[in-house]
Amino acid sequence: MSAVTARAARPAQQRLDRRQVYIFPTAAGVTFGFMLGVILIGAINYDNALGYLLAFLLFGLVLVAMLHTYRNLNGLIYRGARALPVHAGSDALFECQFENSSPLARLALRLGPWPRGMDKLTRRFMQSTHTAMDIAPGIVANVGVPRLTEKRGWTTLGRLRVESVYPLGILRAWAYFDGDSQCLVYPAPRGHLPLPFAPATASGLTQLHGVGSDEFAGLRPYTPGDPVRAIAWKTLAREREVMVKRFHGQGALRVLLSWSAVASLAGAEPRLSQLCQWVLEAHGAGHSYALELPGVSVGFGHGREHRDECLRVLALYEAPP
Amino acid sequence: MNPTPLSAREVLWVAVVLLLALLPHMPRFPLILDAGFVLACGWRYLGAQGVLPLPDREHRLLWLLKQLLAITAFVTIYIAFRGKLGRDAGVELLAALLGLKLLEMRSPRDYYVVTLLCYFLVVTNFFYAQTIPTALYMLGVVIAATAVLIQYNTPPAYRQPRAMLRLSALMTAQSIPLMLLAFVLFPRIPGPLWGMPQDAFDAVTGLSDSMTVGDITRLGMSNEIAFRVQFHGPEPRARARYWRGPVLWHSDGRAWQVGAFADHPAPLEHHGQRYLYTVTMEPHRKHWLLGLDVVTAKPRDVMQTADYALKTRQPLRTRMRYDLESAIEYRMTGLSDAERRAALEIPRGHHPRARELGAQWRAETRQEDAIIARALDFYRAGKFVYSLTPPTLPGDTVDDFLFTTHEGFCEHFASSFVMLMRAAGIPARVVTGYQGGEYNEVGEYMVVRQRDAHAWAEVYLDGRGWARVDPTATVAPNRVSLGFADANPRGAPGTGFARDALSGRVWTRLRDSFDAITYGWNQWVLGYTTAQQRNLFEELGFEDLDYGSLVIALTLALALTTGALAWLMWRATRRPRDPLSAAYGTFCARLARIGFTRGASEAPLAFAERVCRLRGDLADEVRAITRLYGLLRYGRGGVDVKVLRRKVANFRPKRQV
Incomplete structure (x- = not known):
């Protein structure tokens, strides 16, 4: 996991106890109660002893179901969440960690974000987007909770809600987890301006020092056409994509991504989006690039870490008024 | 919620539970309805498996077929009950609707509705039978229905039928203490809250206010229990066990009716042994209660008629327990003019030959004892046969029996004897009730069954008052000393085993044990009504318990028990410490x-x-x-x-x- 997520390191874990678990009948539960009432009234009217017994057995079942539904959540431990950075507009996937320290499996849990101050309709929608999970006894489970991002910067997971209607579906137990887990949101890559290559030479293209040297310069993602021997096999296991080894002098170009280069765009966000787009393009093409914003700058460099650093700067940049 | 279509397995289990809940009803339903129901279950299952299409809007033809099925079901029910919505029709309608709902079951909501209605089907079974086997079977159905609910909420990877059934059984077992507490403590409101359908309690046998010749024969075929008696102290001998029921005075030549006289009982002097006992009467929807011959002390809410029959104010809808004291040696005197007239009345135009015979005896002797002796001789000499299946008497019931068929049941003997007495100028009446009763060795109480129903005569003798004469005893003395079953080798039910002595004894023992359990069940479960609840709490030292305190006690008890269950569950999941x-x-x-x-x-x-x-x-x-x-x-x-x-x-x- 990259360094940018370190901020969301490890919040204090939260263990559910009886004061935090709420319980209420579901729609099916209300129907169940109605049926119970009809059976009881029938038993009274017909003086039917077995009718009474059945009504009371079902009533007892409701109480027992309450204990079982409640037990399904009680003692569940939330150990916080982490998320890899994403670009604004796509879903941030928070990996929430839950621990089941009891000897019983916790079944049919449903988990989802639960921002405060929602109207009823949104809430119903939120409930429908919950993620299902089952946690075997003694297991730490990671569950991905998607959260839509709108703006760049830090996005907080906020309040999480876990609920379950197991085992009878007539009662719903739920609880909230509050954590400060955050996800870094890069600007949305947008813009059509061409890459502004550094204007160092007349041709507009500056070759890096050490032309023709075979000094290792880093890795870049594989693109069709790359020679097979350039593929970095050793890193294949580590990285998610196939990487190609790059050496200085292999057509690496210098690109300066500066605030002035995007001055033609109106507003800070479109500019940052364009810069973000360029960073991705330059990284993809294996160019060496630098970022210059009013007040912050990142020197020339290449590679994954360099890219992430640039993106992080873009994500957190506070544009001058 | 979950929009995925129901899996074949989910559908199968719902259908199985539905069939289980309906199984006891099936023999009662029209065959076509049973067949339709099984068809619907099969169709839905195959539909879920993808073998057959289901009736939805895309399959017009099948959809029409389903409508046809629905119409057939409703028409069948309508024809069977001629549009009267009673208990039977209601249950069939519910079953038909459930079968159709099963075909339409798509969403989780349908699934829940069908499963919850399974619980409801369980209760409909209790309108027909409340025996221990029914209760146990239905407990099984409840466990299965609960397992179906659990299945729906269990993620597919964890759906092992045994594990789900085990959880369901565990949850049901945990509910049982709560159920028992609620059963004992829930304030019992005497029903009914509203009028009940006519057929709510049919198939209840027992004595009625009138007797048509042939009625008791019908009871004679029944092994059902009429009442149970627990004696506190000595018990009367078998031949003295006459359980007095309605006393019949008026006859229209075929049917006998009770008399309507003053409500204060006739003067009574009793002597000799007195018997203390408790009767548990099975509900029979009538006002009559039974007591040993003449009751000398009774609870306040039991009424006594002028002719010493016992009645309740409300029809006996639930089992009733009451304590009595009786005498079998007594003098019951006092006969008003109206009573004398009624006790001498022979319906106009009926029984001419009996009238003639009685008048002839009267002309020969004025001594009442002698006339009675002659009448009994007449039965004995005339080769009269005591039979469970006498020939029907389409003409004059008394004359045909006395002079033609010579074969009858106790009511034939009693009614003909009373008519002969009346013709001879002796006031007489018919007493219906039960005679005998067998001792249950296990439970130490006496059981009187419907087949012990009996009718005898009472004649009024000047100076002695009412005296019992049982003409049946003259013809079939065993009927009175041994009881019904042994007096009737022909067609008597439940006696096949009793032939061989050893197996007979084992059989009796088994039947006694089973009946003793049933007795406890009846007394403590089925008979737990408003009065029983009040008695129980009075015995525990709570006088005048009102509904409010019961509700508080119930709430407390349920809260404590639920807390205890929660503690047990918590302890069970805690890891044992080293x-x-x-x-x-x-x-x-x-x-x-x-x-x-x-x-x-x-x-x-x-x-x-x-x-x-x-x-x-x-x-x-x-x-x-x-x-x-x-x-x-x-x-x-x-x-x-x-x-x-x-x-x-x-x-x-x-x-x-």
């Missing part, structure tokens, strides 16, 4: 109290040395305990944890002053 760690933990806790807290990574030996350096006085004990702990934890055995536990228990360090 006894060795527990003992060492206690040791550390005691040291912590005097200021030595063991560090998180401090080894036991290092900890012990630290304590010993500062507290030389504790050194021996601390070292011994630590060494023992080490031996137990890492040694090869041979030492018992108990030794450590005892040492720790005796280790009570004090702070240094």
